[in-house]
Amino acid sequence: MKKNIYSGGLKYVSISLGLMFSSFILLAKGPTQDLSKTVIAFEIKHGNLKQAFRIIENETRFFFTFKTEDVLRYSDLNFSSPGISVDKLLNKLLSGTNLGYQQLDNNIIIKKISLLADAPQQMDGNTDLAFEGGVHGKVTNEKGEPVGGASISIEGLKKGVAANANGEFSLGGLKEGIYQVTVTAIGYNTEVHPVVITENNITEISFQLKLTTNNLNDVVVTALGINRSVRSLGYSSQEVSAKELTEAHQNNFLNSLQGRVAGLTISSAGGGPGQGVSVIIRGVNSLNPGKSNEPLYVVDGIPVDNGSSTMTLGTEGARGVQMANRVSDINPDDIESVNILRGGAATALYGLRGANGVIVITTKYAKAGKLVVNYSASYSIDKGDKFPDVQSTYTQGFGGVYDSASFWPTWGPTVKDAIAIDPTHRAVLYDQYEHAYVTGNQFRNTLSLQGGNDKASVSGSVSYFNQNGILPFTYYKNLSSRLSGRWIFSDQLNAGADILFTHTNGNFYDADRFSEEMTYWAPRSDVRDYLKPDGTEKENPANNGNAWYKAKTNQFISDVYHTIASGYATYKPLNWFSATYRFGVDQFSDNRSATAPGPKGVPDEIIDEDNGFGFVRKFNINSRSINSNLLLTFDHTWGKLQTTLRLGNDVLDQQTETTSTKGDTLDVYNLFNLSNAKKIVASNELTQYRIVGLYGELALNYDQFLYLSITGRNDWTSTLEADNRSFFYSSVSLGYIFTQQIKNLPSWFSYGKFRTSLAGIGKDAAPYSTSTVYIPMSSDPINPVGPINGVIQWTLDNRGGVATLKPEFTTTFEVGTDLSFFNNRLGVNFTWYKSKSQDQIIPVSTSPTSGFTTLTLNAGEIQNSGIEVTMNAKPVITKNFNWNIGVNFSHNTNEVLSIYPGLSEIVVGTQFGYSRSSVTMKYIPGESVGDIFGTPTSRYYAKPDTDPLHVNKKLPVLIGDDGFPELEPETNQKILGNAYPKWVAGISNTLTYKSFSLYFLFDGHFDVQKYDQLNNFMSAFGIAKYTENRNQTIVFDGVLENGTKNTKPVWLGQGVGPDGVDYGNGYYRNVHRGVSENFVEDASFIKLRTLSLTYNLNPKWLQKSFVKAASVGFTGINLWMHTNYKGYDPESSSAPANSNLNGLAGFTYPALKSYMFNLNVTF
């Protein structure tokens, strides 16, 4: 708690106990009371003088003013009285000390007797005493409400104080002069006012803080939970507040970051209930296709595992892309702020785990004050946001011939011709993809409460979330609760504890499989009619499985208990030294259960190919991470130079065990118990991982305008051999606030900072990647084979490693500026960065002929560079109407500089396409990560084609003698696109008029391509809208081999055309489906990500009720989109959320278009 309440612009305020300053004086002003007439009950045991004064302050209206150094030595006081006047009490307490007191109004000043020249032990209020001046005042917000916990500091002096719950503060001990008083509070703009102090006077000054709209002067949570003011940072940092997160109303808070943060590429893999989200900060840094490029998530100081929950566990242990990220277990309503640390300097203290950037999540904590209870609810109606365009003319059959039993859903005749043959044929085809999805809904209820005083506070929340997916029968439930407490035991010791517990339960169906089935589905039948009266799968004309039946019966339930518990204590025995120890556990158990019924045994039963003879498969993942972190902080001020030295030790101990027991062929067809399965294959896998780190940081602050930080860290990892396991890396960053120093700037230039940093970071390998082993076939990831008659088959593990593996290193350089104009009404942040990673640890896909399919090697160098810009503007500020705009955009390019010697390319992954259209993602030196390789349309090269990798799309298409475009062989794969957007941008607007608030956010990804596998199938199966031209005769635009223009008319259909020529399977199957270039599509988009309208009830109406505040609102998510992409949502991908294979979209899932209603009430 204190770290937040007392956080201030000055670093020493923020990092230590807010209550403890080497010296400060409290003064108060009000009607004078007679000390002798104020009688109180008083008791102190083993207390010190300062505590005694505090007790008197609590019981009376008096305020004490003293220098800490004067009173500190008087401790172990014991005194009690049921009733004693304050003057007598003071005499009692001060007897034997060299201190005396003086009353000034309600202020009692304690001073050394020597200073009370000629003063008697007891003084009356009029005795003139030479003392220094002070300030007293109140901090309020724009509504006049007190801002408790605001930090008040005097620039240039090591003096500061925090406002009490009423917003009041006093600060004394100031010599005569003019001072700059700075007031900071989280969520508000910092105010700086000059104040004139005269001897023996208390100057009254009040501050009215405005809600912040830019972060320039904010305090942010940086690495290891250290609060630092943004101004002191030598690197870029961007925070998203609770308010901004709430505006987005996304149930996975990661989606709320979309379009908000520069340098962040967020792709929701689709609209599945609880579905994971992919987050990439500043591009892909690691070439390792198997290792996540996701940032590290740190929740209340504890790193939280986000990756392993999406693990696939062989081919059956997950529903790949649909699985939830574990970070999404966090209720968005519980989050106070999310801070994104992007560069190496920002994350250096986190060590190797922070190498992909860090997302620091701070959950809500109680503020001192009354009990506050908050209830919020939201309900939304969801639909798919985009469906592929399908043809509606042709029906089941092949070669234009109607066949109600054909495998081919739409290569038959027109619907009209089919009805002439088969009167039962319906008049209009279903739009098969859109028709397969239903309307979903989401419902969230959150109740939170918080309260406490300045000694202890507690806050908690409980929330329930229920989502019914747009894919039939899928759902996701989440019950989450949180409890956090903060205690201030003394000025030396404070502590806190947080516990977050979540239970989620969801049924995930494989959306890829669902859409694939819909591709084989003849759209003349209703997929929703999936059951026969006897309860078995309803036969359908194409004799392919029914997607609805599969979704209903082929279940995959994941039941997760997730606990994140942490505690910390801070001990500050000396005013220049403090120690914080933090311990945390992140534990989850994910119990997955895949079940499908076997045949019921009724006549004419269709046996579903996915369900087979029925199965029950249990996959249990138990994961726990223990984190221990010790941080020692040393402060010292040398004149204008403030120094802070931090030293720390960090230990991570991680263990994950997965157990899979797969039972197939059920005896009782729908009894899902392992003992009911006739065949069982079991295996388990234990993974242990440990890192020990020692780190240090030296932060220098010269006169509040020049900031320098140097960090160093050494990690010892368990995943590398002893010779290579220790590695050191360091960073240096510099921030220079030139507006502070250059005095003659125009008044509209409010703030300006230049910052630069250079950082190195090391990374280790995945556990067990340095050895080569043999495994029983039952744990083979591709072809698991159980024991036969007690004989176990052994095989060399296809994933090989080498003992000489060494750590990889990434170096990041960044330079940027933060500018603010017109009294902070316009703010601009700009950052340019470049990073280079060497000796990348990559499981290189190798030829199976080598004995291995992957070998983990130090193989490759990659370079990323880019810019990030954020802008904030407040074009209109009036009494009733305000307009805020936030803009951010970022641009990233990367280049693979080199790969393993002798290798010409490293394959990341491949996705199937018909004929020759399979695409591959691979790394080739000189090219970019994310490049998608496939067969291009043949082009006419007058001269020999000397560029083996790029397609010259300006050249005419090469047409063969048969009049059709020529196909390239598979060996001629070229770069057809790149899966990472070159540009990511977002623009948000907040318009408030009286009690109404309108917020809308547009965001987009630009210059990005994906392989649309669905479209490849839609071509092969004659489903795509464009295949409606199949009965046309056209002349393809292009040239023949001799360079002359093609003039040959050809028919696009199947079989014998009007010209008497046999066209076989037709253009789409013979040519179009076989060219990858036709399916590597532009996946750029612009979305209206969020539109929300909120109405806050007029507080006047609520004055007499127990309700303090209330608001209602409507939010629309993904209401509008512009894209040229042919499949579902251009963001979605069939690759798991943390995979590097996101260029291979697969069949995917539509994203959600949600219409949401919100209610928020505070009591």
Add this chain to the structure above:
Amino acid sequence: MKKITIRISVLFVLVLFFGSCKKYLDINENPNAAVEPPIAGLLAHGTNASAYTTFKVSNITSYYVQYLASPTKGNDLDTYNITDESSTWSYNYDVLTDMHAMRDFAINKNLVAYEGVADILTAYNLHLNLNLWGDIPYSQAFQGVTNFIPKLDDQKSLYDTCITLLDRGIVELSDPAGDGQLSSSSDFIHGGDNAAWIKTAYLLKARLLNQITKTSAYDPAAVLTALTNSYESNDDDAQVTLFDGSGPWTQVAINNALLLLDGWLSSYFVGVTNDSLYGYYDPRLPVITNKTTDGFYRGTQNGAGHSGSTTDQGESVLPEDKWYSEPGAPLLIATYAEAKFMESEAQFRSGHKPEAYTAYLAGITANMKKLNLADSSITNYISLPAVAVGSGNLTLTLIMKEKYIACFLMPVTWDDMRRFDYAYKQFQLPANANLDEFIRRIDYPTIEFSTNGKNVPNVKLTDHLWWDQ
């Protein structure tokens, strides 16, 4: 004082953590796997998985030789389109890798019989790959990090390698020191019988020698010599009957019953075995498949797809209750019947027609016995005038026709067909064929293009392998 405090606290932390650091981090030994496997476990995998390599290859070649046909019109495999056989490639090399490792372990432990089996199974699986792809990696293969972009070896030299491996395997298994070494329960092919392995090695050698009839190196005498040391009855057959769950062809039948359509008989194979092509029924057909609902044996034309509904059994398929695809059905790797047909061909080519004729009849009989036909059925069949042509009228075409039936679902048939330039009675291009001539090889798999691209050549499906020129 301050400095001392700092020093003490830093020192304290350092000592605390370095004291136990090394041990604390020594946890990188994979707890889920073994550095050295039981050698019998490798033998188990090599012998069991060789059934699957055979099946995987057969699941390609059976469409080219028209044993099987896809129910889907214009199916890529049926119609000579490029198909991606990455999984077969990877699986076969996985088995080759384990046999390479088994040989190394066996040499270390001086287990000479294991060396022999490793050599024989290496030769067998290498030969399977060789006849699909021609040039493939071998001399630079299995080297892991030392070389994971191996160059391809010339197919002719690998052919010679196969023979060398078999010869070496025979020597190793003949070593008296190797007696009783093989684990009988872990040997899914020959139950740990060294002598049986030696016979199999000779049969495989004969198969190799028999394959080069188009080349000048062909020597029928060498084929016959190898066969002399080879199988003497059906009991010697190299086959696998025990699987984890269903055998591969049984699974095909199960899948088909589940509408994952597979295992449909080609109209050509049905034509050879019912009366349509030769005018008489083959008694093996009812042992292989069921009649259709309308009471016929009817295959599916390759490339044309099914003609009726896919569920009403309008066409013959591999069912779950017939010899090749019933539960417990053996997966055939090498058979006595094949040996007899090789003998017949070699004798024929040597000009020894009577011996050739005897072997021809013995081959038919052996296969029919294998399929548990009644003696009367066998006698009836080999008495048919069109079968019992007499040694004077025996032709290679007839030998190959009977071998085609006897080697049902075996990859060797595609080698035979290519040797005879597909000159089998009324054998035709599939419907909707993508080539205007018969297929001669398959393309390299995507996985090899993507991981070893610079070494993989561009080939056409009409390119002839070295022995098929």
